[in-house]
Amino acid sequence: MAAQAVELEVAGRTVRLSSPDRVVFPQRGYTKRDVVEYYLAVGEGIFRSLRERPTTLQRFPEGIEGEMFFQKRVPARGVPPWIETAEIKFPSGRKADELCPADLAHVIWAAQMGTIVFHPWPVRKADVDLPDELRIDLDPQPGTDFHDAVEAAGTLREILDELGWIGYPKTSGGRGVHVYVRVKPEHPFVEVRRAAIALAREIERRRPQLVTTAWWKEERGTKVFVDYNQMARDRTIACAYSLRANARGTVSAPVSWDELPNVEPDDFDLRSMPGRFQKIGDPHATIDDVAHDIAPLLEWAERDDKAGTGGDLPYPPEYPKMPGEPKRVQPSKDRDRKTNG
Structure with a gap:
């Protein structure tokens, strides 16, 4: 009964x-x-x-x-x-x-x-419309595991320490690691996502054999993917x-x-x-005690743009085409790349 x-x-x-x-x-x-x-x-x-x-x-x-x-x-x-x-x-x-x-x-x-x-x-x-939480999603790809994500998180911690920021890590409940940073709710999603890309590139720059920002799975290799699109609207x-x-x-x-x-x-x-x-x-009891200004990350994004190592990255497939976004085509299916390559 x-x-x-x-x-x-x-x-x-x-x-x-x-x-x-x-x-x-x-x-x-x-x-x-x-x-x-x-x-x-x-x-x-x-x-x-x-x-x-x-x-x-x-x-x-x-x-x-x-x-x-x-x-x-x-x-x-x-x-x-x-x-x-x-x-x-x-x-x-x-x-x-x-x-x-x-x-x-x-x-x-x-x-x-x-x-x-x-x-x-x-x-x-x-x-x-103004995010107050920067989320860094460290997602192990095939051939890597939770411990690789933890290692990537250690590099992220070093970067946050240099910025004077406080990050709050958690397990994903699966193979990944998430790190949250409270930020001032002063910027729209596109700018906070741009800041997330700049931070992800800095992790990748320091640990190129471990970390990738490549959106297309065929380009990620055996690395930990920093999923910058978790800061896109409705993700x-x-x-x-x-x-x-x-x-x-x-x-x-x-x-x-x-x-x-x-x-x-x-x-x-x-x-x-x-x-x-x-x-x-x-x-995470103190997570709401401080909110950081993302200006340093936006400055990194500007720096990378000027150095030719920046620019936008693809959005998720369900998104409309976004201003400044590169071609949203899987590299192996990109006819232009094949023709010019």
Whole structure:
């Protein structure tokens, strides 16, 4: 017999949890109740990641082995009156009202709706066109692994130290490493993306045998790709403390710089993270204490342009052609390159 729905009091709100015993992670036996209890246990951390950020929900209503979809629009019906949203604009020009968590109850409501992974925008509701978070995504390519991403992160840390900036690393929950830097919300997406490209090129310049900024997979080789397009509008990654939709139920886990070389992605999952959070708190607890000016990175971009080593890089395929963007054609299929080469 299916368990009856229960009501939870969260942040002064009542959230109804239906089908609490539905299995969400079959290989581990984790249920919907387990998912909700996980997000309650790390509530302070997950809310810090999502507070007032438009958030895309990666939903699995029947569990991670069932249908999956990304929800970018809050439904028009059946939504509690206290749910807050923010209007965002896609590269196509279309708009949508996305969930914009104002308290932990928003997170638990989303989990009740089958959300496993939370994908917030790098902006706040106050101005959804000006990013306040620079995200560096270190993505190991075939032949490399998490430890290569950690090594690349070490070089990034050196660069941030030279800038006088504070970066906050976390595991992706898979093979990669993410590093977040709070920045002043003074520049549009195209400029923050340009700053991300300049930073990525500096990492690549220092570690050319380890790191690449090549957008096309056929050109990346056995290296760690710095995915600069994570700073393009409407590109998001799993936030700190978000579960990942894999068999183990791993977590995108905030860690300290000193911890990073000594951890494995599987160290952090739905069962282990609550105890860690209770014991040490949130390694990202001070992330909102300072916001940096991206002017130095924009100066690097200008320097690279003048030296002939800069310029824009391709956008994701779903984007309209962007001003100044190079040809968006896979090199092996570029007829002009073949003719001139």
